[in-house]
Amino acid sequence: MDDTLLHRLRVEQARALLDGVDPHHAVMLACDLLVAGVDGEAVVALASESARTLPAHAADRRLAAVIAELGLPEPDLSTAVALIAADTAERILDRSITAEVGTHGLYVVGYEGSQMDDLLPAVTALASRLEDDLGGRADDELRIQLAALARTILNRTPAGDPA
Incomplete structure (x- = not known):
């Protein structure tokens, strides 16, 4: 995964920690991860969601699964x-x-x-x-x-x- 994608993922991870994920950003990020060859089960699941209709709480859960799948530590x-x-x-x-x-x-x-x-x-x-x-x-x-x-x-x- 390139640095730009990792940075976007870390920003969304931080948003999930403090405010909650923007479903549109989360889905688009997952799609970009797929294009970059990061094709884990959680990434595919999030990318397959609708960016317009995915509820925020579901986006939080889906992104948390992606983060866990990729083994990213939670930021302080x-x-x-x-x-x-x-x-x-x-x-x-x-x-x-x-x-x-x-x-x-x-x-x-x-x-x-x-x-x-x-x-x-x-x-x-x-x-x-x-x-x-x-x-x-x-x-x-x-x-x-x-x-x-x-x-x-x-x-x-x-x-x-x-x-």
Whole structure:
């Protein structure tokens, strides 16, 4: 398995640990694992699910089976937070998630054991402005501030998989 797939798997593993898996991401990851030649029984089972209709709790179970099948150790809490924060920051910067989703996704920095918990006030300020001042719809100024925060998070995350 290449480093990119391993990294994606570790990010989804971290999401399962802290927030729950996104069924679409889990199924697409399993499909990509199959294409890469990782064809264990659990990988095939997850890849055969519908990315649109798979319930989140079932995606969690299926991904846990894939992780067990591949023998990946569970990340510690600090590593899980760093993986999710960095992934969210990357998605904010490449605009694959909206500023609204990204802002709330960065609350992960406040988890106990986080090495980035000092950024929680900045996340809270952006989220408060988004919800209280902007009615839940980001403006250009908020997007600029969010991108700056995302770059700060990426600069504080070790290169590659922080695991």
